[in-house]
Amino acid sequence: xxxxxxxxxxxxxxxxxxxxxxxxxxxxxxxxxxxxxxxxxxxxxxxxxxxxxxxxxxxxxxxxxxxxxxxxxxxxxxxxxxxxxxxxxxxxxxxxxxxxxxxxxxxxxxxxxxxxxxxxxxxxxxxxxxxxxxxxxxxxxxxxxxxxxxxxxxxxxxxxxxxxxxxxxxxxxxxxxxxxxxxxxxxxxxxxxxxxxxxxxxxxxxxxxxxxxxxxxxxxxxxxxxxxxxxxxxxxxxxxxxxx
Amino acid sequence: xxxxxxxxxxxxxxxxxxxxxxxxxxxxxxxxxxxxxxxxxxxxxxxxxxxxxxxxxxxxxxxxxxxxxxxxxxxxxxxxxxxxxxxxxxxxxxxxxxxxxxxxxxxxxxxxxxxxxxxxxxxxxxxxxxxxxxxxxxxxxxxxxxxxxxxxxxxxxxxxxxxxxxxxxxxxxxxxxxxxxxxxxxxxxxxxxxxxxxxxxxxxxxxxxxxxxxxxxxxxxxxxxxxxxxxxxxxxxxxxxxxxxxxxxxxxxxxxxxxxxxxxxxxxxxxxxxxxxxxxxxxxxxxxxxxxxxxxxxxxxxxxxxxxxxxxxxxxxxxxxxxxxxxxxxxxxxxxxxxxxxxxxxxxxxxxxxxxxxxxxx
Numbered sequence: 001x002x003x004x005x006x007x008x009x010x011x012x013x014x015x016x017x018x019x020x021x022x023x024x025x026x027x028x029x030x031x032x033x034x035x036x037x038x039x040x041x042x043x044x045x046x047x048x049x050x051x052x053x054x055x056x057x058x059x060x061x062x063x064x065x066x067x068x069x070x071x072x073x074x075x076x077x078x079x080x081x082x083x084x085x086x087x088x089x090x091x092x093x094x095x096x097x098x099x100x101x102x103x104x105x106x107x108x109x110x111x112x113x114x115x116x117x118x119x120x121x122x123x124x125x126x127x128x129x130x131x132x133x134x135x136x137x138x139x140x141x142x143x144x145x146x147x148x149x150x151x152x153x154x155x156x157x158x159x160x161x162x163x164x165x166x167x168x169x170x171x172x173x174x175x176x177x178x179x180x181x182x183x184x185x186x187x188x189x190x191x192x193x194x195x196x197x198x199x200x201x202x203x204x205x206x207x208x209x210x211x212x213x214x215x216x217x218x219x220x221x222x223x224x225x226x227x228x229x230x231x232x233x234x235x236x237x238x239x240x241x242x243x244x
Numbered sequence: 245x246x247x248x249x250x251x252x253x254x255x256x257x258x259x260x261x262x263x264x265x266x267x268x269x270x271x272x273x274x275x276x277x278x279x280x281x282x283x284x285x286x287x288x289x290x291x292x293x294x295x296x297x298x299x300x301x302x303x304x305x306x307x308x309x310x311x312x313x314x315x316x317x318x319x320x321x322x323x324x325x326x327x328x329x330x331x332x333x334x335x336x337x338x339x340x341x342x343x344x345x346x347x348x349x350x351x352x353x354x355x356x357x358x359x360x361x362x363x364x365x366x367x368x369x370x371x372x373x374x375x376x377x378x379x380x381x382x383x384x385x386x387x388x389x390x391x392x393x394x395x396x397x398x399x400x401x402x403x404x405x406x407x408x409x410x411x412x413x414x415x416x417x418x419x420x421x422x423x424x425x426x427x428x429x430x431x432x433x434x435x436x437x438x439x440x441x442x443x444x445x446x447x448x449x450x451x452x453x454x455x456x457x458x459x460x461x462x463x464x465x466x467x468x469x470x471x472x473x474x475x476x477x478x479x480x481x482x483x484x485x486x487x488x489x490x491x492x493x494x495x496x497x498x499x500x501x502x503x504x505x506x507x508x509x510x511x512x513x514x515x516x517x518x519x520x521x522x523x524x525x526x527x528x529x530x531x532x533x534x535x536x537x538x539x540x541x542x543x544x545x546x547x548x549x550x551x552x553x554x555x556x557x558x559x560x561x562x563x564x565x566x567x568x569x570x571x572x573x574x575x576x577x578x579x580x581x582x583x584x585x586x587x588x589x590x591x592x593x594x595x596x597x598x599x600x601x602x603x604x605x606x
Contacts (some may be wrong), residue, residue, distance in 0.1 A: 041520070220542065222538070223500065226503070227537065
């Protein structure tokens, strides 16, 4: 992996930690997140990826400095961001977002593509894009699956600032804790043992669940289940069952 | 990944290109319901298979309607139907493939025909030379009896021939008259087969240039094969003494078995070029059936969008056998979204059990 400027990447055993070194997302960060995904898919043997921020923050969303009033806005950059979000969403690893401070816009979007979301008690969440005159990316697609359409409309169209506690009640955050390091350890432990193929299949079916009709979904499920049960993890389970 | 190819640009330049594609189907189109009505299918399970098979309708050469709905075609009538259908479909598909290039059959130097739906001797290539205006010195090969994946088994030697003969025109014709291969009874096994296959023909023109002419068509970078011998009889032809006909048998679980193994040739082929599935922009996959398409999605890790042409071709034509993937290829081209430098992966599946793949680059 080339040296990173906007991120720090650290791998320790099964855990890879991706630290956002600036609260705003710029194109450089998008490119570097893509490079990190390449590394995670092609080279890393880690099983869990933690996304976190620095300086007591997680992520404040898009960097408006990237845009100039005298220049047209290129949709291509938004597409690159969505592509890296999908890459993160489909990584063959467990992904966890560790949120601190004010989590705004793209920060919420990043948390939505992870498998689990942890927050310290002071965290607030806000999707402020509509207020600023643009759209909160594919949170328009993902958010309602977490919180229901009514709450998603409120969050996206009225742009309220929501407390961690409230977000946790809505199912947007999995756990709020003062001891976030301990909460992280417990979360990772709950995912064990990690079968990467089965994790990917389960997550994909869930992600597709609101956007697929039942006839297609059952076909998809059977295909995925066939793949799952021909994996060594399930064969091992059967062997152990018979030994016992 | 891309960098490796920049280094090997001279090697890439020598690879043959797919210059044109043309397709044809019989004139008559039948919805699944039309077929149920015409043959007065009563078995509720078979009726359900027809209406839930993710196929809207198919182009078929159906026999005349009978009073009791039961079709009566002898094996010799079916062989004749295959030959006549192959000539009519081949004539159209070849013309549609060559016309945009300003070529005639007499400009073709190598002809390869692929078919599994009726045994011919003399072969289909000989019939096309006799009737369609190919030169008498046209070199030729017939790939027969290999099944749905055979389009890529044909394309492999055609590409090799084109590379060994720069500037010469090679034409591959995949022609299947599936309506010439069936047994009609009330069983679920024949119901599955009779609900699935359609008639169609696809022709592709392949050539490697003497000089590197700048044009927007894909080069065929390589092929990768994979066979699963444990299930070698899972899709097979048999002779029915009772009906006096050949029939096709399709095992229930083979779509998932093919899907589970699909990852192996894909990774091996892409690996040879330093690529991963995520680097492939275009997936050109045989429309074998709903289950096998689902299985490939979840093993190779590609989306419903990636297989949109595969599912659309299945919906509109059924499984067209060896030429199916070229119908998807044609739809991909028609979309007009391919960029220079894009990669495409062709995949066909069939008896053996077999998965064939080819890598394209525009």
